[in-house]
Every structure is written in structure tokens, then in C-alpha cells.
Amino acid sequence: MTMIPLVSLHDPLHLLLLSLAISVCGGVASLLLRACDGAAIRVAGLAGIAAAVAGLGASLPALSGPALVFEAAGPYPFAHFVLRLDPLAALLIAVISLLSLVAWIYSLAYVREYAGKGVGAMGFFMNLFIASMVLVVAADNAFWFIIFFEMMSLTSYFLVIFDQDEEAVSAGFLYFLVAHAGSVLIMAAFFIMANYAGSYDFAAFRTASVPAPLNSVVFLLGFLGFGAKAGMIPLHIWLPRAHPAAPSHASALMSGVMIKIGVFGIVKVGIDLLGASGGVLWWGLLVLVFGAVSSVLGVVYALVEHDIKKLLAYHSVENIGIILLGVGVGMIGIGIGQPILAVLGLMAGLYHLVNHAIFKGLLFLGAGSVIYRLHTKDMEKMGGLARTMPWTAFSFLIGALAISAIPPLNGFVSEWYTYQSLFAAAFSGSWLVKLATPIAAMLLALTGALAVMCFVKAYGVIFSGPSRHAHPDDVREVPATMVIGMVILAIACVVLGLAAPVVAPVISGIAAATLGAATITVADGVLLIPADAHQAVLSTPLIAVMLIGAAVLPLLLKSALSGSLRLPARQAAAPWAAGYLPDAHMSATAGGFAQPIRMFFGPLYEVRKSIAAVWSKVTFGFERFISFARRSEPCWDRALVDPVGEGVVASGRRLQAIQGGDFRVYCLYIVAALVILLVLTVR
Amino acid sequence: MVGFQLINGLAGLLIITSLLVILSDRPGNSARFYALQSLVLVALFLALAEATDSHELYLWSASAFVTKVVLVPLIMYRAFSKLSDPKLGSGAVLSPALSVVLAALVVILCYSVVSGVSLPAAAAIKPALAVSLAHFFLGLACIVTQRNILKQVFGYCLMENGSHLTLALLAAKAPELVEVGIATDAIFAVVIMAVLGTKIFLTLHTLDARQLTTLKG
Numbered sequence: 001m002t003m004i005p006l007v008s009l010h011d012p013l014h015l016l017l018l019s020l021a022i023s024v025c026g027g028v029a030s031l032l033l034r035a036c037d038g039a040a041i042r043v044a045g046l047a048g049i050a051a052a053v054a055g056l057g058a059s060l061p062a063l064s065g066p067a068l069v070f071e072a073a074g075p076y077p078f079a080h081f082v083l084r085l086d087p088l089a090a091l092l093i094a095v096i097s098l099l100s101l102v103a104w105i106y107s108l109a110y111v112r113e114y115a116g117k118g119v120g121a122m123g124f125f126m127n128l129f130i131a132s133m134v135l136v137v138a139a140d141n142a143f144w145f146i147i148f149f150e151m152m153s154l155t156s157y158f159l160v161i162f163d164q165d166e167e168a169v170s171a172g173f174l175y176f177l178v179a180h181a182g183s184v185l186i187m188a189a190f191f192i193m194a195n196y197a198g199s200y201d202f203a204a205f206r207t208a209s210v211p212a213p214l215n216s217v218v219f220l221l222g223f224l225g226f227g228a229k230a231g232m233i234p235l236h237i238w239l240p241r242a243h244p245a246a247p248s249h250a251s252a253l254m255s256g257v258m259i260k261i262g263v264f265g266i267v268k269v270g271i272d273l274l275g276a277s278g279g280v281l282w283w284g285l286l287v288l289v290f291g292a293v294s295s296v297l298g299v300v301y302a303l304v305e306h307d308i309k310k311l312l313a314y315h316s317v318e319n320i321g322i323i324l325l326g327v328g329v330g331m332i333g334i335g336i337g338q339p340i341l342a343v344l345g346l347m348a349g350l351y352h353l354v355n356h357a358i359f360k361g362l363l364f365l366g367a368g369s370v371i372y373r374l375h376t377k378d379m380e381k382m383g384g385l386a387r388t389m390p391w392t393a394f395s396f397l398i399g400a401l402a403i404s405a406i407p408p409l410n411g412f413v414s415e416w417y418t419y420q421s422l423f424a425a426a427f428s429g430s431w432l433v434k435l436a437t438p439i440a441a442m443l444l445a446l447t448g449a450l451a452v453m454c455f456v457k458a459y460g461v462i463f464s465g466p467s468r469h470a471h472p473d474d475v476r477e478v479p480a481t482m483v484i485g486m487v488i489l490a491i492a493c494v495v496l497g498l499a500a501p502v503v504a505p506v507i508s509g510i511a512a513a514t515l516g517a518a519t520i521t522v523a524d525g526v527l528l529i530p531a532d533a534h535q536a537v538l539s540t541p542l543i544a545v546m547l548i549g550a551a552v553l554p555l556l557l558k559s560a561l562s563g564s565l566r567l568p569a570r571q572a573a574a575p576w577a578a579g580y581l582p583d584a585h586m587s588a589t590a591g592g593f594a595q596p597i598r599m600f601f602g603p604l605y606e607v608r609k610s611i612a613a614v615w616s617k618v619t620f621g622f623e624r625f626i627s628f629a630r631r632s633e634p635c636w637d638r639a640l641v642d643p644v645g646e647g648v649v650a651s652g653r654r655l656q657a658i659q660g661g662d663f664r665v666y667c668l669y670i671v672a673a674l675v676i677l678l679v680l681t682v683r
Numbered sequence: 684m685v686g687f688q689l690i691n692g693l694a695g696l697l698i699i700t701s702l703l704v705i706l707s708d709r710p711g712n713s714a715r716f717y718a719l720q721s722l723v724l725v726a727l728f729l730a731l732a733e734a735t736d737s738h739e740l741y742l743w744s745a746s747a748f749v750t751k752v753v754l755v756p757l758i759m760y761r762a763f764s765k766l767s768d769p770k771l772g773s774g775a776v777l778s779p780a781l782s783v784v785l786a787a788l789v790v791i792l793c794y795s796v797v798s799g800v801s802l803p804a805a806a807a808i809k810p811a812l813a814v815s816l817a818h819f820f821l822g823l824a825c826i827v828t829q830r831n832i833l834k835q836v837f838g839y840c841l842m843e844n845g846s847h848l849t850l851a852l853l854a855a856k857a858p859e860l861v862e863v864g865i866a867t868d869a870i871f872a873v874v875i876m877a878v879l880g881t882k883i884f885l886t887l888h889t890l891d892a893r894q895l896t897t898l899k900g
Contacts, residue, residue, distance in 0.1 A: 661895075662892065662893060662895075663892070663895070664826055664827050664829075664830070664835070664892055665827075667823055667826045667827050668827045670823065671820065671823045671824065671827060674820070674823075675792065675820075678792065678793075678796045679792075679796075681796060681799065
């Protein structure tokens with residue numbers, strides 16, 4: 001007789017459920033241990049790490065498909081609990097798991113900063129947040145999808161308001177508003193689809209055919225709803241406020257992973273669920289336009305930020321834009337009936353999605369480390385930290401290089417694929433596509449240049465130059481677990497860049513599986529190929545060899561010529577300051593660095609002001625609605641409860657007067673009682 | 684029948700004397716009027732003894748004379764003449780005219796009550812019975828309408844006189860022992876109340892009953 005094991009570690013679905021169970025148990029345990037901060041941090045962190053490892057174990061084998069489905073009866077007939085581990089979901093789960101693994105390792109030391117402020121609750125919300133993200137990605141039923149999507153929004157809302165200061169609460173409110181407005185749109189989209197599918201199961205959605213004008217309505221609802229979650233412009237307004245407000249490891253997850261679920265949702269609705277009735281060209285163009293605008297404006301706004309976390313948050317807007325460029329090309333490919341272009345574009349988007357998750361997580365953790373030691377988010381008060389925090393500085397540098405798309409790191413690879421997909425699209429399709437894609441490529445180039453400038457500024461102002469911090473001697477490297485977390489992601493940045501010839505085919509396989517198209521050739525040996533080797537060829541390993549060679553060869557030449565590897569001694573002297581004694585005020589500041597950009601792109605900042613004005617009006621209107629509700633809400637109380645309460649109190653007071661303590665009055669009662677008795681007797 | 688008319692007439696006099704006790708502005712005067720009232724009560728007992736041919740009542744009237752006409756007024760006079768609260772004044776809550784009206788109302792009420800009672804022993808002395816009941820109520824009214832705590836003691840004494848009269852009217856042949864008990868009871872009560880009144884005055888320097896609501900421990 002063979003025993004059927006309850007949990008089979010070889011079955012990705014079992015591992016996935018195990019990971020979710022660990023997350024939930026860890027969260028609850030952390031909440032129960034909230035009285036003991038150290039234990040809560042450790043329990044939440046270790047459970048999170050275990051869940052993340054299980055999540056990685058579940059998702060990595062499933063990357064290459066086929067889709068695995070787990071079904072269970074739901075509480076209602078329409079709510080089948082269905083989890084579907086298809087390659088796209090597996091990719092997202094892998095990213096979530098990797099990022100959460102690192103964030104949990106990082107949290108073991110980092111969260112001590114919050115000791116006494118309810119770290120038990122933080123562990124609870126973080127664990128549930130991660131579990132709900134995994135569930136959103138895997139859910140294959142509209143009802144459960146909405147439930148988990150709301151759960152994700154709620155748990156992250158609590159992480160945003162964790163500091164409970166005015167800024168955090170107001171940022172949290174805005175986030176709450178936008179997230180829920182978005183989920184209402186998504187719900188509406190699902191309802192329309194369910195109407196035609198006759199079921200809330202995504203499996204039915206996929207085969208349902210939604211007639212012509214309505215399919216676009218569904219797409220638009222989904223696009224705007226998920227776009228709000230993704231933080232694309234102009235629905236980004238919550239992002240630069242909410243992400244900085246959350247604790248840094250939560251910011252890393254929100255910026256690194258959660259907004260990707262917005263992109264995932266756009267792909268899910270636009271490509272997967274509307275597969276049977278999709279393929280409209282202007283959808284792709286719409287996504288492309290939003291992507292291009294978000295990428296340029298995101299980086300332009302990031303450039304003038306002095307708050308390091310806000311700067312990173314604006315870069316998330318920019319990178320979401322870049323991802324949407326890829327997704328847009330993918331959808332254009334469907335629209336014009338070119339599966340190869342579709343796979344290439346979607347693959348570029350997905351690759352950048354993975355990469356952005358990794359380097360943005362890394363950068364947020366780096367920022368968290370700096371804030372952990374300096375207790376300020378203002379870059380003008382940093383400076384010179386590379387000397388005191390070398391590991392943090394090095395990791396941040398890798399992240400900065402990656403996000404600036406410097407070869408051979410991962411950001412470069414995915415942006416290269418994005419360019420190639422745009423170029424490929426520019427040679428095909430209607431005149432609209434031929435017009436739009438080169439402009440998008442141009443804007444992407446502008447974005448890339450500005451991103452480099454922005455991170456030269458960020459790294460330079462934070463880590464080099466003289467220290468502008470009040471107590472520069474107190475600053476030292478962060479604890480080991482935080483360093484380990486950052487270094488893991490830094491290594492991932494390098495690996496995803498150098499190993500692109502291995503990674504790209506996997507991701508293009510996922511894109512092809514999502515599109516239901518044939519796979520394309522994206523790598524050959526150490527070469528990266530955008531489907532067509534005549535268009536372009538790239539090899540990150542070779543670039544790496546070249547770069548290393550460029551640094552090492554001169555040394556080797558020198559040793560060959562002079563017989564010694566020793567370099568002349570470095571001169572350690574103050575920088576030249578036009579004959580003046582250099583001091584900290586002379587170094588470039590974040591504000592000064594960005595000033596030309598501020599002048600050059602002046603009108604774009606005006607755009608931001610007007611967007612902000614619209615949003616502040618929305619918020620204001622909502623607040624007025626709330627205050628109205630607050631005023632009208634106690635009506636019942638005033639009409640029913642208050643009179644009763646006041647009556648009881650007043651009659652109590654009157655009864656108290658009866659018991660005034662004056663014995664004469666008591667005698668009066670006796671008289672009154674006797675008189676009454678006598679009168680009754682007389683009758 | 685003359686005897687019973689005398690009884691009823693004396694009972695009416697009791698109401699007047701008790702009003703005098705209530706309305707006099709100084710405790711000393713009240714004590715004198717109380718002695719007068721007790722004298723009327725003793726006379727009433729004698730008349731009742733004569734009318735009902737009750738030997739026990741002679742003894743009653745003798746002991747009542749000793750206790751109510753002599754001892755109690757003396758004790759109160761001695762005790763209260765030293766105490767005076769100038770701020771309090773007479774301490775009356777009702778004006779004298781209203782007090783008289785109240786007394787009249789009380790008597791009318793009591794009369795209507797007693798008229799409903801049908802006791803063979805009390806047929807001839809119903810007015811006196813009504814007065815005895817009213818007297819009890821006047822004592823209570825004194826306690827309620829006077830703020831001076833010394834007046835409350837008098838109020839108690841009036842109540843006591845009222846109940847004493849009721850007892851005599853309804854049970855003229857009760858054993859002497861009952862009367863002795865009542866009389867000593869009254870004396871002790873008055874002694875204790877006089878001591879308490881003095882103590883209160885020495886502690887609070889006031890005789891105002893309203894100030895006593897804060898007495899604790």
C-alpha cells in the first residue's frame with residue numbers, strides 16, 4: 001500500500017500552497033508575538049524566508065509550462081477557488097518570491113529600527129501582503145482575483161501608513177482612494193466579461209467572445225484599473241507619496257513587485273482574457289503612448305527630487321513606462337497579426353519587468369540602509385557615504401548602473417530588447433505604427449539618457465564628495481543581514497545581464513505561451529538576437545569580457561613593459577577649488593545638478609502641477625464627501641440614541657435630587673406616603 | 684357627654700399650642716410652649732380618665748406631668764438656651780400664615796380620615812382622635828418646614844405627643860407600664876437629641892439642617 005503524501009515537494013502546486021500557508025502562519029505568529037519585538041521580527045522574517053524559498057521552488061519549474069491548475073470548491077457556486085500556475089504567473093511568483101526572500105533577509109536587522117512601534121503587526125501585514133500578491137497572480141477566478149487584489153491593496157495600505165505621521169496617513173489615503181477606484185474599474189470589466197462568459201472562471205473568460213464595442217470597454221476599464229495600480233502617468237500620483245512613506249523593505253516590494261501586478265493585469269486582460277475577442281490595434285498603440293509618456297515624465301520628475309525614496313518612486317513610474325512600451329509592442333503585434341513581433345515585444349516587457357523588480361528592490365534597500373544610518377531621506381544631507389558604507393555604496397552602484405541601462409547589466413539587456421522590438425515594429429504594419437514606434441524609441445532614448453543623469457546625481461550626491469551630514473563620524477556600515485540582502489540582488493543584476501543568452505529564451509517562451517504563439521529565437525550561443533539576426537546582435541558576456549579586458553589589459557601591458565604591476569602611489573589631496581580652500585558647500589548638490597533639467601523641461605513640470613491640482617481636487621472632493629458623511633452619519637444617533645441617553649442621565653439627576661441627603665426631605669416623603677395611604681383609606 | 688366635649692375642646696387647644704411651639708422664633712419659647720402643650724395634654728388625660736372612668740389614666744397623667752411638663756422642657760430649655768445661630772434666623776421655610784393654613788388642611792384631612800373609621804370605642808371622641816392624628820402630622824410638618832435642628836426635636840416631641848394621645852384615646856385602659864415605657868422613651872430620645880444638637884453646633888457652628896447633608900464619618 002502506498003501512502004499519498006499530503007504535501008509533495010515535487011509538485012509545484014503543493015509547494016505554492018505550502019508557501020502560502022507558511023506566509024499566513026508566519027504573519028499570524030508575528031501578530032501573536034507582538035509583545036516581544038525581537039521574536040516577532042525573527043518569526044515573521046524566517047517564515048517569510050521559508051515561504052519565499054517554497055515560492056521559488058514552486059515557480060521556477062513551472063516557468064516552462066504547461067499550466068498547472070488547482071481547483072477547490074468555493075463558498076458560492078460562482079466562486080470556484082482555482083489557482084493556475086501558468087508560465088506568466090510562475091514568472092511573477094518567481095519575482096515576488098525572490099524579492100520577498102531578499103526583503104525578509106534585509107528585514108531581520110532593518111525592522112529593529114521600528115522596535116516598539118508594532119513590528120508584530122508589520123510582520124503580519126508584510127506576510128499577508130506577499131501571500132496576497134502570489135494569490136492575485138495565481139488566481140484563475142474573477143471573484144477570488146478581486147478578493148486577493150483588495151487584500152493586496154489593504155495590506156500594503158497598512159504598510160504605507162505604518163509611520164502614522166501626517167504625511168504617511170495622507171499618502172495612505174490617496175493610495176487607498178486610487179487603489180479602490182482602480183479595483184472598481186477592474187470589477188466592472190470582469191462583470192462585463194462574466195456576462196458573456198456565463199461564469200466567473202477565467203477559463204470561461206478566455207473562450208468567451210465579447211462583441212466589438214464592449215471588448216474595448218472591457219479593455220479600457222482593465223487598462224485604467226490596472227494602470228492605476230501600475231502607477232502609469234497620469235494615474236501615478238499616489239506612487240511617489242505612498243512608496244516613500246512605507247518602511248524601505250516594504251517599499252522595495254511595493255515598487256519592485258506590486259506595481260508589476262498592474263502590468264500583469266494589463267497583460268492578463270488585454271492579451272490573455274480577451275484573447276478570443278482581442279487583437280485590436282489601437283489597444284497596443286494606447287499602451288505604447290501611455291508607456292512613452294510615463295517613461296519620459298517619470299524620469300524628468302525623478303531628476304528634480306531631493307528625497308531619495310521619492311526619486312526612486314518616480315523611477316518606478318519611468319520603468320513601468322518602459323515595460324508598457326514592450327507590452328504595447330506586443331499588443332501591436334497581435335493587432336497587426338505578426339506573432340513574432342508580439343512575442344518579441346511582450347518578451348522585452350516581461351524581461352524589463354523582472355529586471356526592474358530586481359534593481360528597484362536593490363535601490364530601495366540601499367536607500368533604506370542609508371536612511372537607517374542617517375535618519376533622513378534628504379539627499380542634500382548625505383554625501384561621502386561610500387567611505388563609511390562601502391557595501392551599501394557598491395550595491396547601490398550596481399543597481400544604479402543597472403537601472404541606467406549600462407551594459408552588461410540586466411537593465412541594458414531588457415531595454416535593448418525593447419528598442420529592438422520598437423525597431424522591428426517600425427518596419428511593419430500601418431502608417432500609424434510606423435509613426436508611433438520610432439517616436440516611442442526616441443522617447444526611450446531620452447528616458448535612458450535622463451536616467452543616467454539622474455543616477456549620476458543620486459549616486460554622486462549620496463555616496464561621493466564631502467559629507468554634508470551633521471554627524472559624519474557616527475555613520476557606519478549597516479548590519480550583515482541588510483548587506484546580504486542587497487548583495488544578493490546586486491548579484492542577480494549581474495547574472496540576469498551576463499546570463500541573458502540563457503534567460504532570454506525562458507522569458508520569450510513565457511511570452512509565447514501567454515500569446516499562444518510559436519517561440520522565437522532570441523539567443524544563439526552567447527549572442528542575443530531579436531528574432532531576426534539581420535536586425536541586430538548583442539552579447540553581454542562578450543561585452544563583459546571586453547570591459548574587463550579594457551581595465552586589465554593596460555595593467556598587463558604595463559607589467560609586460562616595466563616588469564612590475566605596481567601603480568604609482570595615489571596623491572591624496574583636497575580637490576582643486578579655483579584656489580580657494582575646498583569645503584562641503586562647494587560640492588555639487590542634488591538641486592544644483594538638476595537645475596538645467598528643471599529649466600529645460602519647465603513646461604513638463606507645469607504638467608505635473610496641473611495633474612497634481614486635479615488630484616488634489618479629487619481628494620478634496622472626497623474629503624468633503626467624507627465630512628458630509630461624518631456630519632450626516634450621527635443623525636440616527638442624534639434622533640434616537642442621544643435623547644434616550646440624555647433622558648436617562650437627566651432622570652438620574654432628578655432621582656439624585658430625591659436622595660439629597662437632607663433628612664427633612666426624607667421626612668417629607670414619609671408625610672407624603674402617609675397622606676397618600678390615608679387618602680386611600682378614606683376612599 | 685360634657686366630659687367628651689371637654690376632651691374634644693382640649694384637643695383643639697392642643698393644635699393651637701403645637702402651632703405656637705412650631706412658630707415661636709426662639710428655642711426657649713418653644714420649650715415653654717411645649718410645657719404648656721404638655722399641660723393641656725395632661726388635662727386631656729385627666730378629662731379622659733374622668734369620662735371613661737379609667738384609673739390607669741390618672742397614673743398616666745401624673746407621669747406625663749413629670750416627664751412632659753417638667754423634665755423634657757427643662758432639659759431642652761437648659762440645653763438649647765446656649766445654642767443660637769444668628770444667621771439662620773427662625774429657620775422657618777413657610778410663613779406663619781401658611782403654616783396655620785397647612786395645619787388647618789392637615790386637621791381637615793385627618794378628620795375626613797377618622798370619620799371613615801367606625802370603632803365603637805371612638806364614636807364620641809372622633810374630633811379628638813382626628814386631632815391626635817393631625818398632631819402627629821404637625822410634628823412631621825414641623826420637621827419638614829423648619830430648618831433649625833432644634834425645631835426638629837420639638838417636631839419629634841409633637842409627634843410623640845400625638846401618638847401618646849391616640850393611644851390614650853383608643854386604649855384608655857392600657858396598663859400603666861405602657862405609659863411608663865413611652866415616657867422614658869421620650870425622655871431618653873430628647874436627651875440624646877439635645878446632646879447631638881449641641882455636638883453638631885459645636886462642630887459646624889450652625890443649626891441649619893441643610894448644612895447637615897455633608898456630615899460624614
